[in-house]
Amino acid sequence: MVHRMQMVAYIWILKDFILRFQVLQRRRVHYxxxxxxxxxxxxxxxxxxxxxxxxxxxxxxxxxxxxxxxALRELVKQREAFKDFSIMADWSEECAYRTMHFPYEITQLELFSRMVERGLIYQQFRPVYWSPSSGTALAEAEIEYDDQHRSRSAYVAFTLLPNGPLRAKLAKAALHTEDIKLVVWTTTPWTLLGNMALAVSQDAQYSIVRTVQGAYMLVASELVDSLQHIPVGLAQPGITQATLGDVDEVLQVSGYDLVGARYHFPFMEQDTTRKIISAPFVTTTSGTGIVHMAPAHGQEDYQVWRDTGNLAQHGLVSHVDGQGRFAFPGAEAGSTAAVCAAAQALDGQEAMYEGNQSVLALLYDHGALLGERLYTHSYPIDWRTKKPLMMRATSQWFADLSHISGEAQAALEHVHFVPATGRNRLASLVARRSEWCISRQRPWGVPLPAVYNAATGEALLTKTNIEHILGVFAQHKSMDCWWTLDAETFVASEYRDLNAKWIIKGDTLDVWFDSGSSWAVLQSSMGRAYCTPELCADVYLEGTDQHRGWFQSSLLTRISTCGDAKAPYANLVTHGFVVDDAGRKMSKSVGNVIAPESFIFGDEKNAAFPPLGTDILRWWAAKADYTRDMPISPLIMKHAADEVRKLRNTARFLLANVGNTQTALPEPTTLRLLDRYIMHELLQLDTVCHKAYQEFDFPRVVRRLNEFVTCSLSSLYLDVVKDILYAGGGSSRENVVAILDQILYTMTCILAPILPHLAEDIHWYRSGAERDPTEAQALHMPSFFQQGWTPISAAWEDFALASTMQQILNLRSDVFGLMTRCKEASLLKSMPQAALELYVPDAPLYKVLFTYQDQLCDLFSAAQVALYDDYEAGVQQ
Structure with missing residues (x-):
């Protein structure tokens, strides 16, 4: 929860940069x-x-x-925290949405109704990712993978029952058919209770081999050598298993010969046999080249089972319930496909745990287990509970995405991605999806508005009936009535049959459908129709994981609802995740989680976390490269604090000299070389940072602002003009003050979206406010964000002058190096006391220096500067 809060804080701060910048551009922002x-x-x-x-x-x-x-309690906590992060927003209930808010829920069901009307919603009994630990189906966006998951993989023997052509080949080789075992390798032994077929590759070659014990086994010819490494029997703790050993090839047959043959398996009833089929997913690169098919527990198995007509003929067999436990004769499916009495004794056991062990023991008792071994591989887990998932056939509702794929791909062509790599990632995810499992078996959510005929199980889901259901919800001003009223209440009059009874199963919509409807809520809040083509969000900003979540669900609901190729967002910005300074993901178990409040308010128990304030946290968020994972630590934050302190001290110096009198800038032609140069550099800073904000490149803003303040301003301009400020007078000082005022204003514009507190402080004192204002004064003081960002006039752009100045600055650097050596050798007390004689044989450079000879003492911080283009003349002088 803390780590998630840290990510949420980072996301909201990044969004705030964008919003504040747009406000400074005097744009009306609807947020x-x-x-x-x-x-x-x-x-x-x-x-x-x-x-x-x-x-x-x-x-x-x-x-x-x-x-x-x-939800309300956590919402209040987060809202107060976001205020601490200085998020500029209207936090009133009228201007902030909540997906559990009744109008939001109604909008969501209106979108769903449109999809029903377009024929994109259907129900099907088929395998989906199921979380026993959560008791619900999951969509792909809710799945993570454990790369170190360990499964108990098993080598299992099925008895071959050959067909006519294959039997003739075996007879010719003097092989008894009842002695030949088909060898299957599986990493999910518990799914063997749902076995419906064995699959081979009809284009592959298969070999019958004899073991040293005299047993005959059939595997893919390319995998014969791997048989000798099979561990024999049940694994025992602390005991090394023997391996199968050498085998001799007796006969080769083609996969085509095997297709259509049958087999028997101990878990079947005595007289039951099943068929060997061909499947395109079978390979001979690993395993045995023969695959056990459980169409109720595998997506590829299901597709082949369906496409070959077996689904219509034989249905599905699923012996696992919603808690992941074995259930007989068949969970949900009502299947009559029986298993042996010994297998039925496993009823109630957790399939992937105790049940898996029992299946292995049962196979061993029946002589069907050749051996087992632990197998480490990537395995899907529930992103919430972090526990393993299973593929399980259940009756779920799906959104058909195959008909909108083209429009979705076309819509993404008009979206600007930051970083650009996000385009390929999202496009590939959308292209690979043909459907979306949108139903969930939990009460906390928006009801999926389907009622069912109790006798036939047929679902009633039409646009007309959904409108009737929405009317019932509107009457009760809540969707809780879905679980309290009789099902008949939600059946429109034209569908009512006096002899029919209706039931409600209580499914809710996937939460990604919740969040994916936010674009419609935004448009509705602006008084516009959902599918207004020219209206979409300017920016969607979230973590890279949302390519599988919110970014995708928003696109799919928009295209599915409106039937056009228009994305709900113009710009899609993604960021990485917050990690520690060693690059590790923050985790309570590792002990490296840092709450963002620790940096703002400090931690009394840990001296490494002094209170730094909100601006420091925001500065770190801006300078981090959000397109990658972003490290954070007390040391990193200390560096951020040092940089902000430098900016604040520079602003304090400028304010001390500018005061509250804002003087208009003089014409460029009336100013000295250095004055014109610093204004040219300020213009470049203004232009680059303005463009960086537009491109969501906040690190470039931080970098360029730091460079300007450190190099162009502090080390050069302020160093040169300090004597004018302290001892000068007349128009020269007035010009410098006017320039410093412009620098202060432009700096404030640039840093304001990131450091709003510092910007308001500068604005307060620059506008002549008292140091200790009264509450009344504070209330009437306009915010800096109300005056906008006025860019610097292009009249100050002078690249020729900048080139000239750069030549002088290069020479200045060399001279400073020489004077530093003189000070170290005690030949010079201080630089302002130095008398310089510069021999410049480079004619163009000499001409430049000669042109500005009256300004060289200031530029070189010297008492005198003599300029020569002839070395001998200089020596004689």
Missing amino acids: MPGWDCHGLPIEVKAVAEEAARGATHLSPTEIRHAARNV
Whole structure:
């Protein structure tokens, strides 16, 4: 939660840079801060808190009430924290959205209704990613991968029952058919209870081999050598397993010969056999070249099962329930496909844990387990609970994306991506998706508005009936009634049958459908129709993980609803994640999590975290390269604090000399070389930073501002003009003060989106406010952001002059080096006491220096400067 809050803080601060810059451009900014309130994490937290109070077996409405309270509580905490981060927004309920807000929920269901009307929503019993730990289906965006997951992989023997042509080949080789075992390797032994077929590659060659024990086994010819390394029998702790050993090839057959043959397996009833089929996903690069197919537990298995007509003929067999436990005769499917009595004894066991072990033991008892070994590989896990997922056939609702893929791809062509690599990533994710599982089996969310005929199980989901359901919701001003009223209440009159009974299953919509509807809520808040083509969000900004989440769901709901090739965003900006200074992801288990408040307010228990204030945190957020992972630590923040202190001290110096009298800039032709040069450099700074803000390149703003303040301003201009400021008078000092005032104003414009507190401080004193203003004065003082960012006139641009000045500065650097050596040798007490004689044989450079000879003492910080183009003349002089 702390790490997530750190990321949320970073996201909101980056967005605030953009908003404040746009306000300074005098643009009207429509900004709705908001919160995603639904979802499993809040529900789990709410249920846990209720359980701690002694409340168990909560009804859906009780869960929703508890979850709403948790969401509101966390929302208030975050809102106050965001104010600490100086996020400029209207935080009132009227101007901030919440996905659990009733108008937001209604908008979401209106979008869903449009998709139903366009024929993009359908129901299907098929395998989906299922989280037993969360008790719900998950979409791809909710899945992470554990690269070090360890599975108990098994080599299993199936008895071959050959067809006519294959039987003849075996007879010719004097092989008894009942002795031949098909060898299958699987990393999910628990799915063997859902076996419906074996798959081979019809284009591959397969070999029958004899082991040293006299057993006959069939595997892909390319994988015969790997058989000898199979560990034999059940693994025992602390005991090294023997391996199968050498094998001799007896006969080769083609995969085509195997297709259509049948097999028997101990988990089947005695007289049951199943067929060997061909599948395009079978390879001979690993395993055995023979794949166990459980269409209820695998996406590829399901697709082949469906495409070959077996789904319509045989259906699906799923013996796993919503808690991930074995259930017989068949969970949800109502399947009559039976397994042996011994397998049914596993009823109630957790399939992936105790059940997996029991399956291996059962296979061993039946002589079907050749061996097992631990296998480390990448495996999908629930992004919330971090526990393994399973593929499980359930009845779910899907959005058909195949019909909108072209429009979605075309829409992305008109989106500007930062960084540019985001385009390929999002486009490839969208291109690979043909459907979206949008139903969830949890009460805390927006109801999926389908009612079911109790007798037939047929779903009623039409635009007309959804409109009727929305009317019921509007009447009760809440969607909680979905779980309290009779199902018949949600059936429109034209669908009612006196003999029919209706039921509600209580599914809710995927939370990504929640967040993916925010574009419509934004447009609605502006009084515009959902599908107004010319209206979209200027910027979407989030972490790179949102290519699989919010960025994608927003695009898909927009295209699916409106039927055009228009994305809901013009610019899509993504950032990396906050890590520690060693590049490690922040984790409580590692102990490297740092709350953003620790930098703002300090940590009394840890001296490494002094209170730095909001501006320092925002400066770090701006200078970090957000296109990559961003390190943070007390040392990194100390460097950020030093840089901000430098800016603040420079501003203080400028204010001390400018005061509160703002003098108009003189004409460029009336100024000295250095004055015109610093104004040219200030113009370049203004232009570059303005463009960087437009391109969301905040690190470039920080870098250029630091360079200007350190090099052009402090080390050069302020160093040269300090005598004029302290002892000068007349027009020369007035000109310098006018230039310093312009520098102060431009610097304030540039740093204001990032450091708003410093900008307001500068603006306060530059405008003549008292040092200790009264509350009344403070209330009537206009904000710096109300006056806007006025760019510097292009009349100050003079690249020829800048080139001239650079020649002088190069020579100045050489002279300073020489004078430093003289001071170290005690030949010179201080630079202002130096008398310089410069021999310049370079005629163009001499001409430049001669032109500005009256200004060389100031430029070189010397008492006298004599200039010669003839060395001998200089010596004689």
